[in-house]
Structure formats: C-alpha cells, structure tokens
Amino acid sequence: MPLVNIKLIPDGITAQQKAKVIAGVTKVMEKVLKKNPAQTIVIIEEVPAENWGAGGEQVTAIRQKAAK
Amino acid sequence: MPLVNIKLIPDGITAQQKAKVIAGVTKVMEKVLKKNPAQTIVIIEEVPAENWGAGGEQVTAIRQKAAK
Amino acid sequence: MPLVNIKLIPDGITAQQKAKVIAGVTKVMEKVLKKNPAQTIVIIEEVPAENWGAGGEQVTAIRQKAAK
Amino acid sequence: MPLVNIKLIPDGITAQQKAKVIAGVTKVMEKVLKKNPAQTIVIIEEVPAENWGAGGEQVTAIRQKAAK
Amino acid sequence: MPLVNIKLIPDGITAQQKAKVIAGVTKVMEKVLKKNPAQTIVIIEEVPAENWGAGGEQVTAIRQKAAK
Amino acid sequence: MPLVNIKLIPDGITAQQKAKVIAGVTKVMEKVLKKNPAQTIVIIEEVPAENWGAGGEQVTAIRQKAAK
Numbered sequence: 001m002p003l004v005n006i007k008l009i010p011d012g013i014t015a016q017q018k019a020k021v022i023a024g025v026t027k028v029m030e031k032v033l034k035k036n037p038a039q040t041i042v043i044i045e046e047v048p049a050e051n052w053g054a055g056g057e058q059v060t061a062i063r064q065k066a067a068k
Numbered sequence: 069m070p071l072v073n074i075k076l077i078p079d080g081i082t083a084q085q086k087a088k089v090i091a092g093v094t095k096v097m098e099k100v101l102k103k104n105p106a107q108t109i110v111i112i113e114e115v116p117a118e119n120w121g122a123g124g125e126q127v128t129a130i131r132q133k134a135a136k
Numbered sequence: 137m138p139l140v141n142i143k144l145i146p147d148g149i150t151a152q153q154k155a156k157v158i159a160g161v162t163k164v165m166e167k168v169l170k171k172n173p174a175q176t177i178v179i180i181e182e183v184p185a186e187n188w189g190a191g192g193e194q195v196t197a198i199r200q201k202a203a204k
Numbered sequence: 205m206p207l208v209n210i211k212l213i214p215d216g217i218t219a220q221q222k223a224k225v226i227a228g229v230t231k232v233m234e235k236v237l238k239k240n241p242a243q244t245i246v247i248i249e250e251v252p253a254e255n256w257g258a259g260g261e262q263v264t265a266i267r268q269k270a271a272k
Numbered sequence: 273m274p275l276v277n278i279k280l281i282p283d284g285i286t287a288q289q290k291a292k293v294i295a296g297v298t299k300v301m302e303k304v305l306k307k308n309p310a311q312t313i314v315i316i317e318e319v320p321a322e323n324w325g326a327g328g329e330q331v332t333a334i335r336q337k338a339a340k
Numbered sequence: 341m342p343l344v345n346i347k348l349i350p351d352g353i354t355a356q357q358k359a360k361v362i363a364g365v366t367k368v369m370e371k372v373l374k375k376n377p378a379q380t381i382v383i384i385e386e387v388p389a390e391n392w393g394a395g396g397e398q399v400t401a402i403r404q405k406a407a408k
Contacts, residue, residue, distance in 0.1 A: 008206040015118050017236050022121030024232035032224040042121035043075060050287050053294030053314035076138040083322050085168055090325030092164035100156040110325035111279060143383060151254050158257030178257035179211060186355050189362030189382035219390050226393030246393035247347060280342040292372045300364035304357055
C-alpha cells in the first residue's frame with residue numbers, strides 16, 4: 001500500500017496527463033514491488049513557480065533570466 | 069508536540085467541519101499520548117479529485133464510473 | 137479517503153498507543169466527515185528529539201534546560 | 205523538477221528494487237510530462253507496519269488476522 | 273541535496289518575501305552543512321488560516337478571539 | 341507559525357549542526373516574515389542515500405561512479 005506524493009510546478013498539466021502519471025506510477029509499484037494496485041494512492045500537488053526555489057532562487061526568476 | 073497533516077478531497081467540507089476535525093484529532097493526541105493540546109498542530113490540505121489516484125485511476129474517473 | 141500523517145517525538149510510545157491513535161483519528165474522520173473508515177490511511181512518523189526544533193532550539197536542549 | 209515522495213512498508217525491499225522504483229518513476233515523469241530526468245528527485249520513506257493504519261487498524265493487526 | 277518544505281499561513285506574503293525565504297534557507301544549508309546550493313530545493317506551501325489548527329482550535333477562531 | 345520540514349542525506353551530520361540548522365532557519369522566518377520564533381517548528385528527516393534518487397539513479401550509485 002504505497003502512498004506516492006508528487007509535487008510539481010503545473011506548467012499547463014492537463015487532467016489527462018495527471019491520469020497517465022497516476023496510472024504509470026501505480027504500475028511501477030506493481031511491477032517492481034508486487035504491490036496490489038488497488039491499494040496504491042497517488043497524490044499530485046501543484047506548486048506555483050513563485051513558491052519553488054532551486055539554487056537559492058525562485059523558479060520564476062530562473063525562468064526570466066533564461067528567457068533573456 | 070505532534071504535527072498532524074490531513075490530506076483529503078474537500079467534497080464540500082465546511083469551516084465548521086474543519087474545526088471539528090482539528091478539535092477531535094487534537095483530543096485523540098491528548099487522550100492517548102498525553103500530549104499537551106496547546107502544542108498539537110493540525111493542518112488540512114484539500115486535494116482536487118482530479119489530482120488524487122487510487123487503484124491506478126483518478127478519483128474523478130472512479131466516480132464517473134460509479135455514477136453510471 | 138483521507139490520508140493522515142502524524143509526526144511526533146516517540147517518548148516511549150507503545151504499539152498499543154499507536155493502535156489507539158490510528159483507531160481514534162479514523163473515527164474522527166468518519167464521524168465528522170462521513171468518510172468510509174476502510175479508506176482512511178494513518179501513518180505515524182517518529183522523529184528523534186534531536187531532529188525537532190521549536191522556538192529556534194532543539195527539543196533535546198529545551199528539555200535539558202527544563203530539567204535543571 | 206518534480207519531487208516524488210514514496211511512503212511504504214518495506215517488507216524486505218532490496219536496494220535493487222529501490223533503484224528500479226527510482227528509475228521507473230523518473231521515466232514516467234519524463235514520458236508523460238516531458239520533465240528533464242536530471243531534475244526529478246525521488247525519495248523512498250520506509251514506514252514500519254506497526255506505524256501504518258488502514259481501516260482504523262494497524263497493518264500488523266490486519267496481517268495477524270489474515271494469517272489465521 | 274536538501275529538500276526544504278515550508279508550510280505557512282500566507283498573511284499577505286509577497287513574491288519578494290518568498291524569494292528572500294528561499295535565498296535565506298538555502299544559505300543556511302550551505303553554511304552549516306556545506307551543501308551545494310545548486311542542489312537545494314525549497315518549496316513554500318500556503319495554507320489558509322481556516323485549515324490550520326493549534327491547541328485544538330482553528331487559527332481563524334484564535335484570531336477572532338484575540339481581536340476582541 | 342511556519343512548519344519547516346527538511347529532508348536530507350545525513351552524511352555524518354552532528355547534533356550541533358542540527359541545532360544550527362534549526363536556529364538559522366527559524367531566524368530566516370523571523371527576519372523575512374516577522375514570524376514569532378516561538379511558534380516556528382523545524383523538523384529534520386534523515387534519508388539514507390540508498391533511498392534517494394536524482395536523475396533516475398540512486399545517490400549511492402551516483403557516488404560510486406563519481407568516486408571512480
């Protein structure tokens with residue numbers, strides 16, 4: 001009964017992509033760990049780019065620099 | 069000083085229900101573990117049904133099938 | 137299908153107390169939110185006092201001062 | 205740059221299985237969401253059966269009943 | 273490669289304050305733990321006051337009482 | 341009342357370094373967000389290198405390659 005929590009910056013992720021992520025990750029748990037898929041829970045948490053930092057900088061700032 | 073994090077699909081949860089969840093869970097910590105209620109923190113995180121998967125499927129899809 | 141994550145400093149918590157916490161919290165979800173208990177997951181994470189900080193201090197240090 | 209957190213009851217999971225979980229989940233993120241695999245982080249957290257509850261019961265208790 | 277997750281009640285937090293939190297926390301990791309800042313991830317999660325409980329009460333209720 | 345959760349590979353982190361991380365992060369919250377330090381909680385979770393993946397690979401494997 002694994003619980004999988006995925007945090008990501010949404011960047012236009014669609015409902016269909018979410019469905020594929022849920023299906024794909026559940027399959028990995030089943031194939032590698034023999035976990036019953038009925039008991040795997042997957043949660044996707046969408047975090048705004050402004051709230052995500054890498055290398056000490058907001059992703060919004062990193063992207064603005066990259067776009068220049 | 070327990071920290072309790074509750075993730076759920078909101079399904080119309082009201083402010084009053086949230087208050088009761090916070091009070092109820094804090095009381096469990098006090099009664100079972102003798103934890104000072106003043107130091108128990110409870111956080112409720114609301115996750116859209118589209119972002120929640122069980123059995124490899126989005127809850128939105130599970131519910132659509134169940135409604136048929 | 138709520139997911140409840142409880143982080144606490146173990147302080148000698150027993151298996152039986154864990155069982156009571158799980159039962160108690162699941163009952164709160166059922167009573168307040170009408171959530172099917174079969175689908176409530178509760179996870180207890182034990183954090184050493186040395187790894188827990190409050191008020192800018194390690195709990196180990198806070199307790200040493202309190203014991204003096 | 206998704207962050208994936210997987211909580212599970214270890215049940216004898218090997219280092220090699222962990223490697224396969226990490227590789228498999230990272231591939232799902234790349235394939236479905238076009239996320240650069242270099243920026244995907246996967247963390248596996250092992251939770252003792254005694255600390256995991258489902259349906260209001262400890263998994264240790266559920267398994268003991270099932271074994272009878 | 274530390275992952276830092278900060279949950280807080282937003283209370284009017286600005287994008288600039290978020291940037292300073294990210295920079296400041298990343299610097300602590302570098303200075304104290306010699307962690308490469310390029311590999312530190314910081315995520316800020318904003319939780320409504322209604323969903324946050326302390327001492328068995330919603331923060332919204334605590335604040336209403338304090339304001340009286 | 342921010343809650344800060346830090347996950348890291350321990351790599352010989354000492355109790356004193358943990359104390360400095362807790363103090364430093366709490367100070368950032370106070371300085372940038374004017375949060376009362378008495379209400380800031382910091383939790384450090386130590387994750388074995390074998391359970392941490394980046395770029396689709398276990399950190400143990402990444403380090404073995406780097407050491408060659």
